[in-house]
Amino acid sequence: MRDVIEAALEAARTAGVSYADARVVVALTEEIAVGYGVVEAIESRASFGLGVRVVADGAWGFAATREVSEATAAETARQAVAIARASARVAGIPVALSELEPVVGTWSGGCEIDPFTVALEDKLAVALSADEAMRAVEGVALTKAHIGANRYRKWLGLLDGSFVEQSWTESGAGIAAYAIGEGEVLTRSYPNSHGGGWRQAGWAYVTGLDLVGNATRVAEEAVALMSAAPCPSTTTDLIIGGSQVGLQVHESIGHPLELDRVLGDEAAFAGTSWVALGDLDELRYGSEHVNVTADATIPESLGSFGYDDEGVPAQRDFLIREGLLTGFLSSRESATAIGRTSNGAMRADGWNRIPLIRMTTVSLEPGTWTFDDLIADTDDGLYIETNNSWSIDDKRLNFQFGCEIGWEIKGGKLGRMIRRPNYTGITPQFWNSCDAVCSADHWEVWGLANCGKGEPMQVAHVAHGAAPTRFRGVQVGVGR
């Protein structure tokens, strides 16, 4: 691939660009989906192509092709230059990038058992067995089981001589059971909703989830939700389970701290941010219990890599330290706005897309509480788990989340089950109401393989470390 990439870069250089990168990506995907005893999908997808990004006349241009050769690489680079020159017709300040030493390197993610070498029959057997176990529970109306794997190889070259090659494998799986009551669908998922669990790992991750062993419990909880109490409409103390804390971090910390959103680059689509550049090192984002990191170096995390798609080495950076805003997720261009260098968050979801600022593993760092102590310390409240619905405004202030299940907390003890709890809040008030985070023993990295951003839309694979966390005085039961 080096010859193809160098052909693209040379054509860009000849055309007079001030910056160019060229990226070749090979992606292989396999998905298995079972629904109520029926194999609904088994699919293998392969995609291969080249993307070239340039700065010419002070403006950006990008072109991509599925035809990968030295000749098409040069032609695609020239197309990118022509597009950049057209961009300059409606230009702002010329593009400037923060400093980066040229890099040459390789990186690969861990994968102990290659999921693409495991017999399809064996993978399907796991999904069918889990599905069968859920269907055996009386009252279950629908079931779903899925298993998937992705493999990527990526080569990136820059005009400054940088060249990196990376490869990694992702595995994921999940199950869900549905009970259908009068006028509502009640869902229980494992290990998480919206695609299950995902890691940069191999088949051992899927077998370690023990989908079959969890299937009966998941199904029984779905059925139990039919007779569970409705969520009260009130303001109360809320303990949120780890996966939902992860999504809360994603929506109300991760996205608003993407520096391109802060600068307005995403304004017309996903929106901007309630956080301003001047808030850096000034804003009290949350309480002293709120420590948030962006870390692209965590082994097996879906948000890890060796180098981002600008060649910036993977880093661990604090975004919030003891409640104080200390950083943003940045690119080489956006970092100049805060007088820093990039902390390496630029990723594209394929060869035919430009890199955007994406979350890596953005985590609420663990606190000191045990889960049992946290429940015992709560006199009156709710404990809720597993996302069912999510919505947040265009500045990432007003949010509303629904969860699959909850339990009342009375006198420091978990009580009766609550069905479809939801809660709403305003980001800074909410994070400042956080008064307890469970310890590393309860902390887990949750892979999230469906983060949408950009136009054309890109779907990033990111992750969030989180543990059960308590928030005081939260409005729950909205619209109930």
Place this chain on the structure above:
Amino acid sequence: MSMTADQARELARRAVEMTAAADEAEALVGAETSALTRFADNRIHQNVATDDSVVSIRAVVGKRVGVASTNRLDDGSLRAAANSAIAIARASAEDPDFPGLPAPEPVEIVDRARQAARSFGPEQRADAVGAIVEASRTRGLVAAGTIRAAEHAIAIASSRGVDVGMTITGAGGTVLSTGEPSGTGWASFIGASPELFEFAAIGAEAADIAVRSKEPGDLDPGEYTVVLAPEAVSDIVNFLAYTGFSAKAIAEDRSFMAGRVGERVMSESITIIDDALDPEAIGLTFDYEGMPKKRAVLIDAGRVGEPITDSYWAARLSMPNSGGALPAPNSFGPLPLDLQMAPGDATIDELIAAVDRGVYVTRFHYTNIEDPKTVTLTGMTRDGTFAIENGKLGRPLKNLRFTQGAIEALARVKGITSARRHVGSEESSTLVPALLIERFAMTGQTG
């Protein structure tokens, strides 16, 4: 490099031939050439062009199905994909309800591709952005948004004799105009050709709303009479489709339509159809199995109508195939892609004039489903939310959160405009009017 519909058909037939070892085979070719210019802060900051062609092969062995796809079009890669699809099918489990691939049916191909979309190059897109930006800049505002153009050649061939292909084009964009302090306005457009649009006027539409939105105020949560502009209505209609209109959702009892055919669930003034052959439709006239998309009345004067089917769900439920197949494998079920809500006879000014105290919504943001059975949605308003006071558009409001059952809301529709707008893309568009709805639940507000 763009591909013609005939070239796509030839490629699909070649892929089917390579899958001859299967009992049945089908190939879907999707070739796309697209470009998108993105702007923010009154300047172009992203500008991309790409071409891709994907061949997806569905192999059938007995009642087992496998799918494999590739974007490498040489014989070796196509053969590898064909062999992979066959191997997957052999490893899969039987679905006793699988009816086999559908037999060919006559398809009406409509000439919807426009040369102006094909030749809408980066300079032309930049000039369009310039005209849009100027409308904001001259008002002391900043503009953000997109201008895009695309051409899609789609073809399906099968061992049963299906052999169809069609090319469509699309041009579209969005404009967000922003002023200080915090007023925003919005406009969007979608059609087969950029020639349909006056870019300066679209820029002015968004900028005028932004000027009017300056210094928005508070509104207490509660039930309000609302006037929803077409883009807001499209969110509701699309969630009805996403959760309710599919035969699979109905068979699985997840849909509001399940067991309620013929029952009145919405206002008599609400009719929703899926009609790819409507003169105003801009998409394909066949589905992703190559079957003709047929006109389906989903909501008929407020009553639950017929669901959308594909070959699998039509056979399983002994219903006609309405042509709603998505690309295989499709665990989601059939989906209508050419939706429209019937127009009324009012103007938008007449809807506003009919409201003593209410809220005008330009569009929703980040709408999501809380419960599919009631189609309970939550989301935010943005880019032009106004109080309606004594029949007139009044003070701007901070963005509001709604939490509302869509079926209930559509039972309380009291007015519909005659004018409608396309929202979405050329591959899946929704043609909708503005609505006046009573007692719409606003449950919160941006702080």
